Amino acid sequence: MSVLSFRARARTGSLISTESALDAATRIRSTTTDQELPDGRVSRSFTAEDGETHTVSSRNLQDVAPGNKLSCAKKARVALIAIFSALGSALFGLDIGYIGPILESSSFKHDVAHIAKEQKLDSGKEGLIVSLFSIGAIVTAFPVISSYFVDTWGRKASITLGSVVFIIASIIQATSDQVSTFLIGRFVAGMSIGLLSSVIVLYQSEVAPASMRGALSTLYQLGITFGILVAAFIDQLLVDQEEGWRHVMLLITIPAFSLIIGMMCLPQSPRWLVQKGRNEEALAVLHTIRSEDEAAQEHLEIQLEVKKAMQIGEPRWSELCGGRVFQLITLGVSLQLIQQLVGMNAFMYFGPKIFESIGFDKNSFTTINNFVNFLSTFPAVALADLAGRRSLMLWSSIGMSIACMIMGVMGLLFVEQREKGGEQTFVVTNESAGWVIAISVFFFVFNFAYGFGPIVWVYCAEIFPLRYSARGVGMCTLANWIGNFLIAQFTPMLLSGIQFNTFFVFGFFCILGVIVAAWLPETKEVPLELIQKLFDDRAWFCRTVAPPTGESVMSVQDTGSHITQLSAPTVATPTEKEEDHANLATAAALRTLQLIASTTGWPDSFTDMDSDRIDDWLARLNTGLFVEVKTCAKLIIASSPFGHTYP
Numbered sequence: 001m002s003v004l005s006f007r008a009r010a011r012t013g014s015l016i017s018t019e020s021a022l023d024a025a026t027r028i029r030s031t032t033t034d035q036e037l038p039d040g041r042v043s044r045s046f047t048a049e050d051g052e053t054h055t056v057s058s059r060n061l062q063d064v065a066p067g068n069k070l071s072c073a074k075k076a077r078v079a080l081i082a083i084f085s086a087l088g089s090a091l092f093g094l095d096i097g098y099i100g101p102i103l104e105s106s107s108f109k110h111d112v113a114h115i116a117k118e119q120k121l122d123s124g125k126e127g128l129i130v131s132l133f134s135i136g137a138i139v140t141a142f143p144v145i146s147s148y149f150v151d152t153w154g155r156k157a158s159i160t161l162g163s164v165v166f167i168i169a170s171i172i173q174a175t176s177d178q179v180s181t182f183l184i185g186r187f188v189a190g191m192s193i194g195l196l197s198s199v200i201v202l203y204q205s206e207v208a209p210a211s212m213r214g215a216l217s218t219l220y221q222l223g224i225t226f227g228i229l230v231a232a233f234i235d236q237l238l239v240d241q242e243e244g245w246r247h248v249m250l251l252i253t254i255p256a257f258s259l260i261i262g263m264m265c266l267p268q269s270p271r272w273l274v275q276k277g278r279n280e281e282a283l284a285v286l287h288t289i290r291s292e293d294e295a296a297q298e299h300l301e302i303q304l305e306v307k308k309a310m311q312i313g314e315p316r317w318s319e320l321c322g323g324r325v326f327q328l329i330t331l332g333v334s335l336q337l338i339q340q341l342v343g344m345n346a347f348m349y350f351g352p353k354i355f356e357s358i359g360f361d362k363n364s365f366t367t368i369n370n371f372v373n374f375l376s377t378f379p380a381v382a383l384a385d386l387a388g389r390r391s392l393m394l395w396s397s398i399g400m401s402i403a404c405m406i407m408g409v410m411g412l413l414f415v416e417q418r419e420k421g422g423e424q425t426f427v428v429t430n431e432s433a434g435w436v437i438a439i440s441v442f443f444f445v446f447n448f449a450y451g452f453g454p455i456v457w458v459y460c461a462e463i464f465p466l467r468y469s470a471r472g473v474g475m476c477t478l479a480n481w482i483g484n485f486l487i488a489q490f491t492p493m494l495l496s497g498i499q500f501n502t503f504f505v506f507g508f509f510c511i512l513g514v515i516v517a518a519w520l521p522e523t524k525e526v527p528l529e530l531i532q533k534l535f536d537d538r539a540w541f542c543r544t545v546a547p548p549t550g551e552s553v554m555s556v557q558d559t560g561s562h563i564t565q566l567s568a569p570t571v572a573t574p575t576e577k578e579e580d581h582a583n584l585a586t587a588a589a590l591r592t593l594q595l596i597a598s599t600t601g602w603p604d605s606f607t608d609m610d611s612d613r614i615d616d617w618l619a620r621l622n623t624g625l626f627v628e629v630k631t632c633a634k635l636i637i638a639s640s641p642f643g644h645t646y647p
Contacts, residue, residue, distance in 0.1 A: 021284040021287040024049065024284070024287045024292065025280050025281075025283040025284040025287060026280070027046075028283060028287075028292075028295075029279075029283065032045070032046045032296075033045045034300075037057065041059070042058045042300065042304060043055055043056070043057040043058075044057065044296060044297075048293075049292060054292070056293055056300065057300075058297075058301050058529075059297075059301070059527065059530060070212075070291060071291070074289055074290065074291070075212065078207060078208055078216065079212075081204075081266055081267070081289070082204045082217075084259075085203055085259075085263075086220055086222065086223035087223065087256075087259040087262070088159055088162060088163065088259055089196070089197070089219075089221070089222075089223030089224045089227070090223040090226055090227035090230070091163070091166050091192070091193065091196060091227065091252070091255060091259075092196065092197060092223070092227060093226060093228040093229075093230070094228075094231045095133065095189055095193055095231075095252075096224070096227070096228050096231070097227060097231025097232050097370075098231040098234070098249075098252065099129070099130065101232075101235040101236075101239045102235070102239055102248065105240060105244070105245050106240075107240075107242055107243055107244055107245055108245045111246075112176055112177060112179055125179055128183060129182065129183060129186055131485065131489070132187045132190065133187070133189055133190040133193075134484050134485040134488065135187065135485070136186070136187040136188060136189065136190020136191040136192075136194060137197065137484075138481045138482060139190075139194060140192075141195070141198050141474060141478045141481050142474065143320075143470075143474030145195075145474075146195060146198040146199070146470065146474035149161065149195060150198060150474070151470045154268060154269070154276075155199050155202060155269045156263055158198075158199040159200060159203065160259075160260055161195065162192045162193070162196035162199070163192070163257075163259045163260045163263075165191055165195070166192035166193070166253070166256045167253045167257065168192075169185050169189035170185070170249050170252055170253045170256070171250075171253070172185035172188060173185030173186065173249045174246045174249035174250050175246075194477070197477050197480070197481075198470075198473055198474050198477045200220055201217050201220040201457045201460075201461045201473075202269075202461050202469060202473050205217045205458070205461040205462055205528070206269040206271045206272070206528070207269060207270070207289065209289070209290060209294065211385060211525050213462070214384030214388075215381050215382070215384050215385050217384070217458040217461060217462075218381045218384050218454040218458055219381065220454065220457050220458075221377055221449075221453050221457060222374075222380075222381060222454070225373045225374040225449065228370055229370045229373075229374045231248075232366060232367065232370050234248050234252070267288070268282075270282040270298070270302065271469075273285065274299070274302045274303055275306055275466065279299070279303065282299060282302070283296075283299050286298055286299055298527070301527060301529040304529070305466050305467075305529050306466060309465070309466065309467035319468075320468070320471060320475070324532070325464075325465075328464055328468075328472060328535075329472055329476075331463065332460040332463060332464075332472060332475065332476035333475060333476055333479040334516065335459060336456060336460065336476045336477070336479040336480040336483060337479050337480075337483045338452070338509055338513045338516065339452050339453070339456045339483070340480060340484050340487055341486070341506070342397075342400055342404075342448065342506055342509045343444075343502075343503070343505075343509070344444075344448045344453065345484055346487050346491040346506070347369065347441060347444070365438075369442070369445060372446055373445050373448075375449075376445065376449035376450050377453065377454060379450040380392060380449070380450045380451065380453070380455060381454075384458060384524070385524055388523075389455050389458060389520070389522065389523055389524060390520045390522045390523075391522075392455050393452055393455050393513065393517035394451075394514065394517040394518055395447075395451060396447045396450060396451020396513075396517075397451065397452060397510050397511075397514045398447075399443065399447030400444050400448060400452070400506075400507075400510040401507055401510035401513075401514060402443075403441070403444035403447065404444065404504070404506045404507030405503075405504070405507050406437075407437055407440045407444075407500065407503040408501060408502075408504040410433045410440070410500070411437070411500020412500060412501070413433070414428055414429050414430040414433035414434075415427070415428055415433070415437075415499065415500050452513060459520070460473060460476040461473055462523050462531055463531055463532075465532060466528075466529075521534035521538060
């Protein structure tokens with residue numbers, strides 16, 4: 001892309017792509033000289049704004065130092081980008097917060113469910129309305145879908161698309177006069193939030209400098225808690241009015257419209273721009289949010305990472321099932337599942353019911369709980385880059401463990417389940433025990449909100465190489481939504497079956513969080529391109545450390561929008577055994593589809609697909625269908641703590 005075409009784009013595009021940034025990008029590009037150093041790093045010399053020749057180099061972990069070189073203006077610019085993009089997570093919070101009161105409103109019952117206001121909505125329909133949102137989110141968070149939009153359309157366009165879908169979903173719900181129509185709106189709303197939750201924290205982490213990345217990425221969770229609080233306030237004002245629930249649905253589109261307009265003024269992710277070969281634009285964006293030397297250094301490091309990825313070729317989905325990538329995905333998925341299974345959303349969904357059962361006003365609980373959740377997120381923003389991610393998650397999980405154990409013990413000693421009005425309810429036999437349980441709930445929410453709530457999102461957005469970032473974050477987001485769905489479905493069963501022993505179950509996952517958090521390496525102030533090396537000395541991960549022959553980076557020369565290789569590293573290629581496993585996995589999938597199709601009467605053209613190729617693989621490898629299916633599991637186990645990685 002020429003400088004002229006980029007200048008034209010800047011005038012009609014991002015407000016932060018100023019003329020001076022474009023001039024700086026042109027100057028740096030035209031005067032850049034790269035050289036590979038004896039230790040394998042790459043140095044880059046360029047003419048700075050002051051006319052002097054400046055030299056920067058790619059870094060190793062030992063070279064990383066706290067970065068405080070940004071001017072106040074650039075810090076403010078980066079913060080505004082992160083804050084504004086967090087409107088997308090506020091949409092998530094609004095969707096969580098508005099639905100409960102609406103389902104209980106007499107107007108909604110009359111307009112949509114067509115029942116009398118004193119009647120209760122059918123539990124099956126109510127459960128479906130709540131769960132369809134999660135199912136819609138699971139669909140678009142699925143990595144095949146989310147990574148397509150995030151990698152192909154870009155982070156910025158994906159946020160805009162998610163906002164548009166949110167508006168469409170809100171309009172469908174606001175104009176519903178049947179439960180079926182409202183269900184469609186809920187599913188579409190879930191699809192919008194599934195995409196937004198996959199991209200927002202990734203975008204924030206890629207735009208933020210290493211010294212501010214933790215604080216700015218936690219704004220994602222702050223946006224969720226703020227949305228929940230605003231939704232509760234709007235519901236309280238409007239939901240009891242005639243057709244007030246429709247006004248609520250239309251009001252929550254305002255931040256979505258604002259986000260669409262605002263994204264026109266925000267920059268693209270510089271990592272995505274380099275990935276697409278738009279190096280001059282990436283350098284211009286970096287120049288507006290970094291010091292000149294930091295912009296040149298980060299641009300160099302991103303280019304090196306992208307070039308290494310280009311040497312290997314397009315990522316294959318089978319690569320997610322083995323080696324270091326599988327280990328990182330396992331870690332990210334585990335963190336997201338623990339974040340959900342500690343039970344925070346059980347308090348959000350069923351807390352009012354629990355409080356009412358033990359003698360407290362449910363509306364007071366909701367108000368206090370939302371404020372505690374919102375205010376307690378601010379320590380995460382303040383401390384993520386000071387105390388670090390690991391410390392916040394560790395102390396958070398310890399606090400949650402204590403709260404769950406106290407609630408479980410109090411429940412065993414002083415809470416009984418009795419029948420009241422034909423329904424089973426909890427009764428506290430000791431007033432002081434009721435207050436202990438109430439305080440423990442708020443203590444739990446406080447610990448979740450400053451630690452495991454926001455920091456898990458930050459950590460998962462940091463740990464994946466650029467080549468796999470969209471797919472990795474997509475897998476983590478998918479796990480989060482699956483955990484959310486499990487909590488919503490099984491918490492009522494646990495409360496009914498084992499009563500307050502449920503909190504011992506949540507406590508188990510909190511203790512698991514303590515163990516995982518204590519093991520994690522600290523990522524604060526480490527550039528995204530170097531975070532991979534933090535795991536090299538960790539148990540289990542040490543078996544996938546790259547060999548010395550593959551560690552040297554390649555040097556690149558930026559010539560316009562192209563990258564010219566000076567020297568390349570030794571790049572690992574798939575072994576013959578791994579290729580066989582990939583073939584077997586494909587054969588298993590196609591053969592299974594054939595078997596399903598043959599028993600369901602699907603067209604012959606489908607049941608006969610690629611039969612010759614499948615049969616050839618099966619004959620060559622002398623295996624059966626059962627062994628085919630096991631092959632995928634073997635590939636995963638090979639990279640697990642119980643197996644050995646392939647040479």
